[in-house]
Amino acid sequence: MDARRAAILDTLGVERYRARAGAPAAAAAAAAAADGATDGAATGSADARAAMDWDSLATEVASCTRCSLAATRTRTVFGVGDRSARWFVVGEAPGADEDRQGEPFVGRAGQLLNSMLRGTGLAREQVYIGNVLKCRPPGNRDPTPAEVRCCMPFLHRQIALVNPTLILCVGRIAAQNLLGTDTPIGKLRGSVHTLAPFGIPVVVTYHPAYLLRSPGEKRKAWEDLKFAMGVARGDRA
Ligand code: URA
Numbered sequence: 001m002d003a004r005r006a007a008i009l010d011t012l013g014v015e016r017y018r019a020r021a022g023a024p025a026a027a028a029a030a031a032a033a034a035d036g037a038t039d040g041a042a043t044g045s046a047d048a049r050a051a052m053d054w055d056s057l058a059t060e061v062a063s064c065t066r067c068s069l070a071a072t073r074t075r076t077v078f079g080v081g082d083r084s085a086r087w088f089v090v091g092e093a094p095g096a097d098e099d100r101q102g103e104p105f106v107g108r109a110g111q112l113l114n115s116m117l118r119g120t121g122l123a124r125e126q127v128y129i130g131n132v133l134k135c136r137p138p139g140n141r142d143p144t145p146a147e148v149r150c151c152m153p154f155l156h157r158q159i160a161l162v163n164p165t166l167i168l169c170v171g172r173i174a175a176q177n178l179l180g181t182d183t184p185i186g187k188l189r190g191s192v193h194t195l196a197p198f199g200i201p202v203v204v205t206y207h208p209a210y211l212l213r214s215p216g217e218k219r220k221a222w223e224d225l226k227f228a229m230g231v232a233r234g235d236r237a
Pocket of ligand 1: 091092093094095103104105106109131209
């Protein structure tokens with residue numbers, strides 16, 4: 001293990017590990033074909049949305065007034081990263097820092113997310129990062145079901161465009177809303193879920209903000225990341 005990787009793992013408070021060899025699996029999903037099947041709430045007709053490229057989607061998000069968060073946001077937070085990434089990281093919603101800067105995971109939780117990703121061998125720039133909500137809920141309250149309904153089609157379209165090998169959900173809100181379940185996060189961890197209708201594997205771990213509050217749980221998060229690396233390689237297809 002190189003010194004940089006060892007330092008990252010020390011930061012995370014996890015035991016050092018031996019990186020396993022092997023290329024990521026070519027588990028590409030049929031996301032493009034499934035694109036028309038997402039909810040039409042946010043972007044008009046399914047046909048129009050299915051045709052949306054990155055630019056038109058970004059324009060749509062930037063001008064969105066479909067829920068009341070439009071009145072309280074400073075700016076929308078679209079998403080960031082490699083639009084051909086193998087990993088798509090899904091978070092909950094922008095916080096105060098993200099609302100100011102217009103980019104997901106730029107605050108303290110973002111710094112930890114970057115460390116977690118580096119532990120897997122991925123730089124932030126090598127993944128795509130997007131949230132369930134594109135606008136900050138005031139006071140960082142949980143998203144309402146109505147807000148999620150309005151915003152989820154944007155995330156679905158981003159996922160369809162990236163067509164990742166793996167989706168990593170960070171936190172209960174992201175996982176439950178993306179997977180459409182109320183199963184507790186403790187039970188969602190450690191299994192491969194599938195995002196219908198895209199057929200893309202989904203792995204769930206704790207939110208970095210939670211890990212900052214509960215550093216004792218970082219070891220479990222590292223187990224999740226190792227599990228995710230295995231899924232991305234196709235070990236658990
Ligand atoms: N938490 C999230 O879930 N997303 C962000 O972008 C920032 C903090």
